[in-house]
Structures are given as structure tokens and as C-alpha cells.
Amino acid sequence: xxxxxxxxxxxxxxxxxxxxxxxxxxxxxxxxxxxxxLLLKYRNVDALALPGGFVHKEESIDEAAGRVLRERTGLTxxxxxxxxxxGQKERQNxxxxxxxxxxxxxxxxxxxxxxxxxxSVGYYALVDFLDVIPSPDYLSDSIDWYDVxxxxxxxxxxxxxxxxxxxxxxxxxxxxxxGFGRRAAPLLPDTFTMADxxxxxxxxxxxxxxxxxxxxxxxxxxxxxxxxxxxxxKAHKAPYLYRFKPWQ
Amino acid sequence: xxxxxxxxxxxxxxxxxxxxxxxxxxxxxxxxxxxxxLLLKYRNVDALALPGGFVHKEESIDEAAGRVLRERTGLTxxxxxxxxxxGQKERQNxxxxxxxxxxxxxxxxxxxxxxxxxxSVGYYALVDFLDVIPSPDYLSDSIDWYDVxxxxxxxxxxxxxxxxxxxxxxxxxxxxxxGFGRRAAPLLPDTFTMADxxxxxxxxxxxxxxxxxxxxxxxxxxxxxxxxxxxxxKAHKAPYLYRFKPWQ
Numbered sequence: 490x491x492x493x494x495x496x497x498x499x500x501x502x503x504x505x506x507x508x509x510x511x512x513x514x515x516x517x518x519x520x521x522x523x524x525x526x527l528l529l530k531y532r533n534v535d536a537l538a539l540p541g542g543f544v545h546k547e548e549s550i551d552e553a554a555g556r557v558l559r560e561r562t563g564l565t566x567x568x569x570x571x572x573x574x575x576g577q578k579e580r581q582n583x584x585x586x587x588x589x590x591x592x593x594x595x596x597x598x599x600x601x602x603x604x605x606x607x608x609s610v611g612y613y614a615l616v617d618f619l620d621v622i623p624s625p626d627y628l629s630d631s632i633d634w635y636d637v638x639x640x641x642x643x644x645x646x647x648x649x650x651x652x653x654x655x656x657x658x659x660x661x662x663x664x665x666x667x668g669f670g671r672r673a674a675p676l677l678p679d680t681f682t683m684a685d686x687x688x689x690x691x692x693x694x695x696x697x698x699x700x701x702x703x704x705x706x707x708x709x710x711x712x713x714x715x716x717x718x719x720x721x722x723k724a725h726k727a728p729y730l731y732r733f734k735p736w737q
Numbered sequence: 738x739x740x741x742x743x744x745x746x747x748x749x750x751x752x753x754x755x756x757x758x759x760x761x762x763x764x765x766x767x768x769x770x771x772x773x774x775l776l777l778k779y780r781n782v783d784a785l786a787l788p789g790g791f792v793h794k795e796e797s798i799d800e801a802a803g804r805v806l807r808e809r810t811g812l813t814x815x816x817x818x819x820x821x822x823x824g825q826k827e828r829q830n831x832x833x834x835x836x837x838x839x840x841x842x843x844x845x846x847x848x849x850x851x852x853x854x855x856x857s858v859g860y861y862a863l864v865d866f867l868d869v870i871p872s873p874d875y876l877s878d879s880i881d882w883y884d885v886x887x888x889x890x891x892x893x894x895x896x897x898x899x900x901x902x903x904x905x906x907x908x909x910x911x912x913x914x915x916g917f918g919r920r921a922a923p924l925l926p927d928t929f930t931m932a933d934x935x936x937x938x939x940x941x942x943x944x945x946x947x948x949x950x951x952x953x954x955x956x957x958x959x960x961x962x963x964x965x966x967x968x969x970x971k972a973h974k975a976p977y978l979y980r981f982k983p984w985q
Contacts, residue, residue, distance in 0.1 A: 507756075507757040507856065508755075508756035508757050509755040509756050509757045509758050510757050510758060510856055544824070544856070546854065547826055548826060549824055549825045549826045549827075550822060551824070571821070571822055573819070574798060574819055574822055574858050576792070576798030576799065576801075576858070577797045578795055578796060579797075606755065606794065608755065608798060610822050610824070660913065664913040664916075665908065668908075668912075
């Protein structure tokens with residue numbers, strides 16, 4: 490099928506979807522000192538957006554989030570978690586949807602299902618951006634990683650959705666390190682040094698932390714366990730390795 | 738209007754509402770050592786449920802939550818916060834909705850809007866249950882406070898919704914006391930003793946806490962500020978009073 494036919498088929502599928510409800514996925518990519526977010530560019534539309542989609546009538550919203558991510562970015566086996574529902578009446582998603590479709594050469598009748606009001610459930614995930622290779626779907630020119638601090642303005646309220654996801658992540662990291670540790674598993678090796686962990690914290694919080702304070706605080710939280718050093722000639726100089734205690 | 742006419746009018750209002758989307762409100766009531774939840778009994782249905790409803794097409798979901806609570810319980814000026822979206826395909830809300838309506842003497846066609854699948858956004862709030870007097874709406878026989886620990890099984894997945902709200906509240910209280918303090922304002926006097934605060938924590942967590950540990954932990958978090966004692970003859974024997982630091 491050509492992209493045009495694929496889009497035409499999709500636009501005729503009103504009865505496949507739960508009305509009013511959409512999903513948007515904020516995929517944070519971390520590596521070394523960089524925090525990025527996965528954004529796509531719709532064909533013939535000169536602005537970036539989050540990968541998003543709809544919910545099948547026979548599908549849970551969590552299943553839908555995984556499928557939407559897979560179909561739109563090629564990414565699989567990613568643990569997505571809902572973080573907020575964007576339900577402002579001023580979202581104006583119908584104007585945004587209309588723009589995308591018209592850019593593909595279609596005209597939609599004013600009451601078309603695709604340009605009605607949608608309330609969007611935001612999902613987020615954390616991955617190592619070196620571990621995954623996103624690929625654009627038939628509606629997109631490109632899909633790529635953008636630095637969170639310097640990303641350009643996004644379509645619709647997607648900038649606000651990214652900020653809310655980042656707030657959620659920072660609150661988790663500052664107030665609930667055990668909960669953060671569970672979700673951050675894809676970002677760290679099985680065992681890691683205190684410096685590895687500090688780098689992750691600093692990148693997500695976008696601020697430098699004092700090494701001694703950070704170490705004292707992390708140890709006092711009792712969420713880490715120290716792993717035996719490898720027995721090498723220089724073992725006494727190597728930093729300690731840690732892992733998050735098992736999820737109970 | 739009789740309840741029958743009111744319900745008939747409502748059932749004809751398909752075009753008023755965003756399809757697929759409902760709201761459920763978990764109103765926790767605290768006083769002294771008791772934590773309760775506000776539940777209603779539908780007319781002629783022998784089980785309890787949360788107050789819930791739908792979203793007008795021209796209304797944000799937060800506005801809808803406030804309106805639903807007001808219409809169904811008579812409560813106003815309550816700060817509601819969304820905490821989770823219940824979107825399992827196994828929710829079976831259509832069977833539940835059908836039961837309620839048939840109990841009022843109506844038969845609905847199989848494709849009626851009211852008995853389709855709904856994804857429900859959960860909202861919660863904390864109030865002092867002595868401060869508010871709920872009143873039932875035209876669909877309900879009664880609305881009342883029930884002890885959270887001993888409440889009977891609820892209709893649909895409403896028991897699960899209450900547990901998830903309670904989990905959210907406990908996570909907040911354990912990991913983010915400043916965030917909890919902002920939301921707990923209606924439950925405490927402007928200034929309170931450490932014992933008042935401990936009683937609130939113990940009631941929500943449903944466990945006893947050691948007085949000295951509790952005091953040390955709360956003070957170490959630096960979210961409280963101590964208020965000058967009143968100058969009375971016995972002032973030196975009175976406990977210190979505290980308040981949560983202003984929201985920044």
C-alpha cells in the first residue's frame with residue numbers, strides 16, 4: 490500500500506476506535522550526559538510532535554500505548570507508564586489533526602471523526618537511546634532523538650506534555666528513589682558505580698550535585714546494595730559497584 | 738421533574754457528552770482516627786458505588802470532575818486531583834450501567850450510548866468529613882461515609898479505584914510530605930501539634946508510628962515551621978504548634 494492508501498484506509502476506520510480518547514508517548518532517551526526525547530516530523534508539516542494514536546475498541550489503554558509506540562516508531566518491549574491526562578477544552582487538537590491531514594493532500598468533512606475533540610492520556614518511558622533505533626511510519630518524514638533542553642517548539646500541547654512527563658520523572662527521582670530505580674533499569678548496567686548513578690541524576694535534574702552529599706543521601710535511603718568487587722590486581726583502587734535492591 | 742423524567746432526559750442526551758470517557762471521584766474523609774470514603778447507593782440496586790459521571794463536550798476534564806461531584810453529592814469547593822486512568826478492556830462498565838438503569842424501570846437498546854465501553858479517569862480529594870454534608874441525587878437512595886478498612890465490596894472496579902487512590906495518597910505521604918501537606922490542608926487546623934499530624938499519618942497508613950521517630954523524621958524533612966506558642970500561664974507545658982511551610 491502507498492502511504493496515501495494507508496492514510497485513506499485509516500481515515501475510514503472510525504468504528505475501530507474508542508471515540509474521544511487518544512494517547513501520546515514521551516520516550517526519554519538517556520546516555521552518558523544526555524537526556525533526549527523521541528519526536529517525529531509529519532510529512533509536509535514543518536514542526537515536531539510526539540508519537541501518538543488511538544485506542545481500539547477491544548484493547549486496554551496500556552495495550553494501546555504499546556501498540557501505538559510500536560507502529561509509529563518501531564520500538565518494542567518498552568515499559569510505558571501513564572502519568573497524566575490532558576483534557577483541557579482549549580487543546581484544539583482538531584485544528585492540529587486537520588493540518589496534518591491536509592498536508593497529505595486530503596480534505597476532511599467538518600464532522601469527520603479524526604478532527605473531533607480528543608482527551609489524551611500521556612505515557613512515558615525511559616530507554617538508553619543507543620539501544621533502540623526508531624523508524625518513521627507512513628505518516629512521518631523522520632523520527633529522531635532531540636535534546637530535552639534545546640528541543641524546538643512542538644505542535645499542539647506536546648511541549649506541555651513533555652514538561653509534565655519530565656516533572657513526573659524528577660519528582661520520582663527526588664522523592665522516591667526506589668520507584669525511580671525500578672523504572673531506570675534500562676538506563677544503567679546491572680551493577681553501576683555511584684558516579685554512574687550521579688550522572689543519571691544530574692542529567693535528568695539538569696543540575697550538578699555534590700559528590701559526597703549525593704553518595705551520603707543515596708546510601709541513607711537504603712535502596713542500593715553494594716556488590717562484591719571483582720578480584721583483579723587493581724581491585725583495591727576500583728570504585729564500589731552497586732545495584733538497586735530487588736523490587737518487593 | 739420526577740426522578741423518572743430526569744433520568745429519561747439524561748438518557749436522551751447522547752450529544753451532550755464526550756463519548757468513551759467517564760470520571761469517578763474518590764472522596765476521602767478524615768477526622769480524628771477515622772478514614773472514610775464517600776459512597777452512594779443507586780435506587781433499587783443493593784450495592785455501593787463511587788460518585789461518577791461524564792464530560793460535557795465543552796468542558797475540561799477537571800471542570801467536569803468538580804461538576805460531577807457537585808451534582809451527585811452536593812459538595813462544592815473541593816480540590817480534586819486526577820490520579821489514574823482505568824482503561825482495562827475487562828472493566829465491563831456496560832453491564833454495570835445496564836443494571837443501574839434497568840433497576841429504575843428502563844430498558845435500553847443494545848447500542849445505547851450509556852451502555853458502551855467507558856475509560857474512567859479517577860479523581861481524589863481529602864476533606865474533613867465533619868465539614869461537609871453530602872446529599873444524594875435523583876439516581877441515588879443514599880450517599881454516606883464508609884470506613885475505608887471495612888467498606889463492603891463495591892460495584893464494577895470501584896473497589897480497585899479506591900485502593901489505587903489510597904495507594905497514591907500513601908505514596909505521597911511517605912515520599913513527598915511537602916506535596917502531601919499542600920493537599921492535606923483541609924484536614925488540619927491552620928496550626929497543629931506533632932500529635933495531630935502523627936494521628937493523620939497513622940490513620941492514612943493504617944499503622945502505629947513511634948512518636949520520637951515520627952517527630953525526628955518530620956523535622957528532618959524541613960517542610961514544617963514552628964509557630965510561636967500563645968502566651969498563657971501554662972505555655973511552657975503546651976506542645977509546640979507547627980504549620981506546613983508555604984507552597985513555593
